[in-house]
Amino acid sequence: VAHRADGTGERASEADTIVPTPTQKHSICMVSDFFYPNMGGVESHIYQLSQCLMEKGHKVVIATHAYGRRKGVRYLTGGLKVYYLPLQVMYNQSTATSCFHSLPLLRCVFVREAVTVVHAHSSFSAMAHDALFHAKTMGLNTVFTDHSLFGFADMSSVLTNKLLTVSLCDTTHIVCVSYTSKENTVLRAALDPRIVSVIPNAVDPTDFTPDPARAPRGRITVVVISRLVYRKGIDLLGGIIPELCLRHPDLDFLIGGEGPKRIVLEEVREKYQLHDRVRLLGALEHREVRDVLVQGHIFLNTSLTEAFCMAIVEGASCGLQVVSTRVGGIPEVLPDDLILLCDPTVRSLSDGLEAVIGRLRRGAVASPAAVHARVRSLYTWRDVAERTEKVYDRVCVEEVLPLAGRLLRLRDHCGGVAGSIFAFVAVLNFLFLLLLRWLVPDQGMDRALDASGPQALWGPPQRDPPAEEAGEGSQPQRDPWSDGAPTAEGPLV
Amino acid sequence: MGPDIAPGPDVPWRKVLWERQPFPDNYVDERFLEELRRNEGIRQYRYWAVVKEAVLVGQQLSCVAIFITFWLYMEQGLLSPEVLLWTSLIVGVLGYGLHNALRPQLGTDREPRTHLADLQSAAIFLSFTFGFSPVLKTLTESVSTDTVYAMSALMLLAHLVSFPYAHPSPTGSLSLNAALFASVCLASRLPGALHTFAMLSCALLMFALWPCLLQSIRDHAIGPSAWLCVAVCLGGVGGLGSRWLGGAVLLALALVSVILLCPLLLVKLQRHKDNIQGPWDEAEIHEDLCKVPY
Numbered sequence: 112v113a114h115r116a117d118g119t120g121e122r123a124s125e126a127d128t129i130v131p132t133p134t135q136k137h138s139i140c141m142v143s144d145f146f147y148p149n150m151g152g153v154e155s156h157i158y159q160l161s162q163c164l165m166e167k168g169h170k171v172v173i174a175t176h177a178y179g180r181r182k183g184v185r186y187l188t189g190g191l192k193v194y195y196l197p198l199q200v201m202y203n204q205s206t207a208t209s210c211f212h213s214l215p216l217l218r219c220v221f222v223r224e225a226v227t228v229v230h231a232h233s234s235f236s237a238m239a240h241d242a243l244f245h246a247k248t249m250g251l252n253t254v255f256t257d258h259s260l261f262g263f264a265d266m267s268s269v270l271t272n273k274l275l276t277v278s279l280c281d282t283t284h285i286v287c288v289s290y291t292s293k294e295n296t297v298l299r300a301a302l303d304p305r306i307v308s309v310i311p312n313a314v315d316p317t318d319f320t321p322d323p324a325r326a327p328r329g330r331i332t333v334v335v336i337s338r339l340v341y342r343k344g345i346d347l348l349g350g351i352i353p354e355l356c357l358r359h360p361d362l363d364f365l366i367g368g369e370g371p372k373r374i375v376l377e378e379v380r381e382k383y384q385l386h387d388r389v390r391l392l393g394a395l396e397h398r399e400v401r402d403v404l405v406q407g408h409i410f411l412n413t414s415l416t417e418a419f420c421m422a423i424v425e426g427a428s429c430g431l432q433v434v435s436t437r438v439g440g441i442p443e444v445l446p447d448d449l450i451l452l453c454d455p456t457v458r459s460l461s462d463g464l465e466a467v468i469g470r471l472r473r474g475a476v477a478s479p480a481a482v483h484a485r486v487r488s489l490y491t492w493r494d495v496a497e498r499t500e501k502v503y504d505r506v507c508v509e510e511v512l513p514l515a516g517r518l519l520r521l522r523d524h525c526g527g528v529a530g531s532i533f534a535f536v537a538v539l540n541f542l543f544l545l546l547l548r549w550l551v552p553d554q555g556m557d558r559a560l561d562a563s564g565p566q567a568l569w570g571p572p573q574r575d576p577p578a579e580e581a582g583e584g585s586q587p588q589r590d591p592w593s594d595g596a597p598t599a600e601g602p603l604v
Numbered sequence: 605m606g607p608d609i610a611p612g613p614d615v616p617w618r619k620v621l622w623e624r625q626p627f628p629d630n631y632v633d634e635r636f637l638e639e640l641r642r643n644e645g646i647r648q649y650r651y652w653a654v655v656k657e658a659v660l661v662g663q664q665l666s667c668v669a670i671f672i673t674f675w676l677y678m679e680q681g682l683l684s685p686e687v688l689l690w691t692s693l694i695v696g697v698l699g700y701g702l703h704n705a706l707r708p709q710l711g712t713d714r715e716p717r718t719h720l721a722d723l724q725s726a727a728i729f730l731s732f733t734f735g736f737s738p739v740l741k742t743l744t745e746s747v748s749t750d751t752v753y754a755m756s757a758l759m760l761l762a763h764l765v766s767f768p769y770a771h772p773s774p775t776g777s778l779s780l781n782a783a784l785f786a787s788v789c790l791a792s793r794l795p796g797a798l799h800t801f802a803m804l805s806c807a808l809l810m811f812a813l814w815p816c817l818l819q820s821i822r823d824h825a826i827g828p829s830a831w832l833c834v835a836v837c838l839g840g841v842g843g844l845g846s847r848w849l850g851g852a853v854l855l856a857l858a859l860v861s862v863i864l865l866c867p868l869l870l871v872k873l874q875r876h877k878d879n880i881q882g883p884w885d886e887a888e889i890h891e892d893l894c895k896v897p898y
Binding site for chain 2: 446
């Protein structure tokens with residue numbers, strides 16, 4: 112992880128932004144189907160957040176399903192312990208769920224690691240929902256982070272939203288990555304908006320630094336990096352490419368990513384003989400993304416829906432000018448001088464690109480280094496970890512609903528039929544837990560040796576109190592309420 | 605919906621993520637869900653307008669009933685195939701004439717089929733059907749009667765379910781094929797080859813050509829076409845009633861429920877509709893992406 116490998120200068124400049132108030136240290140278990148070695152937004156979010164939380168002194172373990180032959184316990188950088196549980200994968204790296212079969216394994220993890228907070232990620236992950244269910248049965252506090260937007264109208268959405276309502280009706284706190292995502296999640300699961308926090312994603316700015324020398328001189332390159340699927344608006348891209356290549360002979364397109372819509376781009380390239388001007392790079396590893404980004408001047412995002420688009424922040428961090436569709440949470444992500452927003456039509460995106468190309472030609476754009484300097488301070492993982500830590504502090508003082516309260520909440524909140532079914536399942540789950548506790552009592556289970564947290568045996572050394580630093584990189588707007596002022600909510604109804 | 609303690613600073617809350625704002629992460633502003641739109645662009649249905657459209661469904665049901673009536677008559681020997689053939693021919697010619705008379709209403713953007721082409725198609729169909737009717741007659745000899753009836757019923761049901769009610773003129777392939785398959789099954793149970801030929805011609809007329817005529821009448825004037833459909837429904841009930849009273853009662857009940865009851869349900873249940881739209885929806889691509897410069 113780059114933010115560990117760089118020198119202490121980086122750390123010291125961030126150090127004085129951490130509020131040195133002693134908070135209790137939590138023992139957190141992150142659960143999701145999606146983790147390393149799978150690469151993606153959710154995976155890197157979990158990893159980076161865990162690293163920053165460990166840096167703050169908390170104990171973090173991760174539970175995910177086994178990837179091929181990668182089963183059992185593995186240790187990642189900094190003593191991050193990952194449990195690869197042998198659960199059957201069904202589709203798209205998501206496990207099957209029966210609400211019961213993962214209870215013994217997850218109970219083992221939670222008891223051995225003395226977990227106090229279970230933090231589940233991603234609505235698409237069945238294991239995350241299972242873990243939430245079991246954690247509530249075991250009386251642990253739960254947090255759920257949602258990373259995506261969903262519709263409401265089609266049959267699959269109706270069913271998924273119902274399952275989400277059941278899963279989240281007694282979850283202690285929910286985190287969303289943008290305000291639009293918060294509104295969407297509140298509507299989908301009929302939640303009280305006060306238990307939903309908005310904590311955006313972040314980007315590691317040292318991974319995405321500009322390199323203006325790499326971009327070819329005399330030509331303007333537009334970079335697109337996304338999965339080539341319908342949702343990412345590849346059809347729009349296929350409409351933009353011929354028009355713009357016709358009007359600007361010095362314009363090139365560099366497209367990274369793979370997917371079923373690749374054929375659309377290949378057809379366009381074939382039809383207009385743009386083989387030398389449109390390059391399709393295929394699937395890219397995460398570490399190769401930066402090298403592709405720095406070869407361009409403009410980053411184009413044509414998504415039809417996004418909760419929080421990481422790609423545009425990565426593009427801006429590499430110093431590119433960003434052109435994007437105005438959908439989902441994208442308008443909230445970057446300030447107006449760093450991004451140009453367009454309607455999701457070919458006409459509007461073409462006009463937007465024309466405007467940015469015009470600006471580039473006139474030299475009326477900020478240098479890549481200036482853009483990078485602005486973006487690097489906007490979203491940092493340490494900021495995310497600090498805000499998440501506040502969520503954990505808030506969560507730990509909440510009461511976990513006992514079984515009776517939980518059944519009532521399921522019946523009231525989730526509707527007559529679904530609520531009754533899942534109340535029944537919750538009772539069975541509880542009985543199964545009692546059986547497991549009788550067979551293998553909690554006291555009989557060995558406690559695992561900590562690899563991170565306050566009693567870490569071999570994790571990173573604890574942080575020293577922050578040294579005084581000339582506040583060149585410090586951000587003065589530390590919010591006044593982070594010094595222990597009481598938070599607003601009373602007990603949840 | 606806001607927090608209990610008012611935040612100190614006077615800056616308003618903004619829906620941006622890049623700036624750390626002096627509000628808690630779970631702050632709920634009064635602008636929360638301000639972009640939510642409910643039930644946008646839903647149609648208001650009016651009862652009699654929906655009934656007029658639903659009559660088309662009833663009409664197709666009655667068409668099937670009339671076809672079965674003809675088959676019943678032929679099977680019991682009360683209708684001779686020559687009479688059916690001549691009637692079909694005359695009705696076909698009249699229908700063709702009517703279709704042609706109504707056709708100038710349509711635009712001239714399509715290449716109109718010449719009468720010669722139509723005559724050629726008709727001649728091909730009739731000659732092939734006549735030539736193959738002995739083969740078709742013995743097609744289901746080894747199949748038991750119950751199976752034939754069950755198959756026909758299933759196929760006619762499939763025809764009704766997949767019929768393109770919104771625009772009957774290019775008849776959907778599944779519905780037409782299902783209807784013709786049912787008619788072949790039923791026709792093969794008739795006493796002679798000529799019976800089979802007559803039945804098949806009648807089926808072609810009713811299932812392949814009648815929807816085209818109906819579509820052109822609807823395009824011309826929707827009012828008379830509704831009354832025409834009602835007439836077909838009454839004819840269906842009457843015809844079926846003359847051979848099988850129980851069937852006529854069932855058909856009448858089905859027609860009443862489809863034409864009168866279902867529209868009532870549709871109109872009444874609209875008030876339970878709850879569509880939500882907002883910035884989280886996936887954007888729709890409305891344009892034709894095949895249009896390109898050059």
